[in-house]
Amino acid sequence: MQITLQKAFIKINKEQCKGCTLCIETCPVDVLKISDKFNSRGYHYAEYVGDGCTGCGVCFYACPEPGAITVYKRGAVVDEEILTLN
Amino acid sequence: MATTILKKPGTFYEVFTRKPDADKINTHYCPGCGHGKLHKLIAEAIEDFGIQDRVIIINPVGCSVFLYYYFDTGHIQVAHGRAPAVATGIKRVHPHSIVISYQGDGDLAAIGGNEILHAANRGEHITVFFVNNAIYGMTGGQMAPTTLPGMKTTTTPRGRDIRNEGYPLKMAELIATLDAPVYVERVALTDAKNMARARKAVRKAIQIQMENKGFAFVEALSACPTGWGMNPPDAEKWINEVMTKYFPLGVFKDISDKVEPVKFEKKVLSPEEIKKAIGVDGETLTMKKYQRNIVAEKYKNPKIKVAGFGGQGILLLGLVLAQAGMLEEYNVSWLPSYGPEMRGGTANCHVNISEFEIASPLVSIPTALIVMNRPSLEKFEPTVKSGGLIIYDNSLIDIEPSRKDVEVIPVPATKIADDIGSTKVANMVMLGAYIGYTGILTKESVFDALDIVVKRKELNELNRRAIEAGIEYVM
Structure with missing residues (x-):
């Protein structure tokens, strides 16, 4: 079902993250952190702490990987299941 | 309406099937590499402008030699430094295409110094993205023409000595002195503010070509954490604090408001005209x-x-x-x-x-x-x-x-x-x-x-x- 997002959030594809930490460094509200866990390629990947994202998008442009970060701003119309998959 | 979702631009292939290794989702670039950031800005601009079918990217020699793995556009991979020359040929034969020359500093400022100056001086209708990371990244961090004075590289282990190796080439300044170029800017692929500027510059440089106005050149100071031996955030800090002292950011030339757009007319020759042209x-x-x-x-x-x-x-x-x-x-x-x-x-x-x-x-x-x-x-x-x-x-x-x-x-x-x-x-x-x-x-x-x-x-x-x-x- 399609829903309109009431608050922004970001999704990080952990397999596409190389752990460079540039997104964490640039995030103005400090809601990203590096995971204790490794992805399959041996990188500690970046994670969203789960709350507080403003949808500003600076992490998206800070990230050198094409598809590692997706930013959903407030008001975006998305499939409901996107909220649960992570 | 503003975009509400920022995701992998459609200009990129969904899966990088041209990449020979098993990993076909990620780029071959090192963590924190500036190339990925610039790729994303270019890909986004191409998608937003709806020009994907018209874009031909000239792949250089250097780390970005494999651009054709990632961009679902036309490509030609060319000899070291020759991208502006090939871009010239393509643009003249296909004036309705959008020709993007993407080059590193070894490629553009060293071996290809000649080509870029003359292409700029002729005012070719191409867009050049120049990635400046102050070293030869692909071959392991040797001194490039853009290496800073005193900077240690594998070939200047005691630091670049200006009395022996000369001064860094400031390409943006150099090109801005020529009459023909329409737009020349230097940006830095670093923090949020600089990325916003870089994004604007990339879009403008492509738009100038879309409007048939002439030669556009964007130099992007780009991190090479591996070559510099730094972690990615420190590498970007180093750009902001050290590199920009020598390579100041900003617009060095912009006459895009003043130049008359060129009209490219498609000329179709009749068989008789062709015979006459080739003297047969x-x-x-x-x-x-x-x-x-x-x-x-x-x-x-x-x-x-x-x-x-x-x-x-x-x-x-x-x-x-x-x-x-x-x-x-x-x-x-x-x-x-x-x-x-x-x-x-x-x-x-x-x-x-x-x-x-x-x-x-x-x-x-x-x-x-x-x-x-x-x-x-x-x-x-x-x-x-x-x-x-x-x-x-x-x-x-x-x-x-x-x-x-x-x-x-x-x-x-x-x-x-x-x-x-x-x-x-x-x-x-x-x-x-x-x-x-x-x-x-x-x-x-x-x-x-x-x-x-x-x-x-x-x-x-x-x-x-x-x-x-x-x-x-x-x-």
């Missing part, structure tokens, strides 16, 4: 059928080497042979080989005339050697195939070939030419002697070939007389 009167020559001579077995399918001084018309002799062979519907090849001198040096050419497909245009073991000076006779006599033929100009060459296993025909070509009226047609006397002796080509086809390849047609009367004199001499 297609009707009379290609329609004609030529009767071939019956050729003795040993002279069939000759591999010919023609050799002599530059200026004797050696290459033309070979060219007429090949052209006449083509008229008689043989397979032919002609390969010139000469030094830098127009006159006085040695020249030779390789000619194949064959009933069969020609596997190689090279003639290393000739079956016929037509030779017009002594150094060439001495050089090539030993290479002639046993049972082959040597025709030499004995009015110029004061020795005789010593080989006993080949046929040797002396022809005083230069003397005969002199008697006819011009030393210059000695080559045609040699040609006449060769076709007269072997019968490989008919006089008719050779005469017609002359009319095709000789630019100054008024000389052909004399050429024809020289050929006939050559034929007569050997008969």
Whole structure:
């Protein structure tokens, strides 16, 4: 079902993250952190702490990987299941 | 309405199937590499402008050589530093395409310094993205033209010494001094503020080309955490704090408001115009059928080497042979080989005339050697195939070939030419002697070939007389 997002959030594809930490460094509200866990390629990947994202998008442009970060701003119309998959 | 989802731009392939290794989702770049950030800005702009089908990206040599793994656009991967030259060619042939030259600092500022300056100076309608990370990243961090004074690299282990290695090249400033470029800016692929500026610059540089305004150049200071031995955030800090001191950010030139857009008109030539443009009167020559001579077995399918001084018309002799062979519907090849001198040096050419497909245009073991000076006779006599033929100009060459296993025909070509009226047609006397002796080509086809390849047609009367004199001499 399609829903309109009431608050922004970001999704990080952990397999596409190389752990460079540039997104964490640039995030103005400090809601990203590096995971204790490794992805399959041996990188500690970046994670969203789960709350507080403003949808500003600076992490998206800070990230050198094409598809590692997706930013959903407030008001975006998305499939409901996107909220649960992570 | 503003975009509400920021995701992988559609300009990128969904899966990087061109990438040979198992991982087809991630780029080959190191963590924190500036290339990825610039790729994303370019990909996003291409998608937003709806020009994906028109974009041709010139892939350089350097880490970004594999751009074609990632961008679902047209690509050409070119030799080191030559991207602006190739971009020029593509843009001129396809003015409606959007041609993007993407180059690193080793590529653009060192080996390709010449190409970029001239492309910029001609005001080519291309967009150039110049990634400056102050070193050669792909090969392991050697000094580049953009390396900062005192900066340690693998080839400047004590730091770049300006007294020995000179100063960093400031490409954006340099290009901005030229008259033709429309837009020149330097940006940094670092923090949020600089990324916003970089994004604007990338879009503007592409838009200038879309509006047919001219040459746009964006230099992007880019992190190479691996080459610099820093973690990615520190590398970006280093750009902001150190690199920008030497390479200041900003717009160095922008006349995009003032320049008149160029109108590219598609010109479609009619067959007649094409024939006229390439100087071929297609009707009379290609329609004609030529009767071939019956050729003795040993002279069939000759591999010919023609050799002599530059200026004797050696290459033309070979060219007429090949052209006449083509008229008689043989397979032919002609390969010139000469030094830098127009006159006085040695020249030779390789000619194949064959009933069969020609596997190689090279003639290393000739079956016929037509030779017009002594150094060439001495050089090539030993290479002639046993049972082959040597025709030499004995009015110029004061020795005789010593080989006993080949046929040797002396022809005083230069003397005969002199008697006819011009030393210059000695080559045609040699040609006449060769076709007269072997019968490989008919006089008719050779005469017609002359009319095709000789630019100054008024000389052909004399050429024809020289050929006939050559034929007569050997008969």
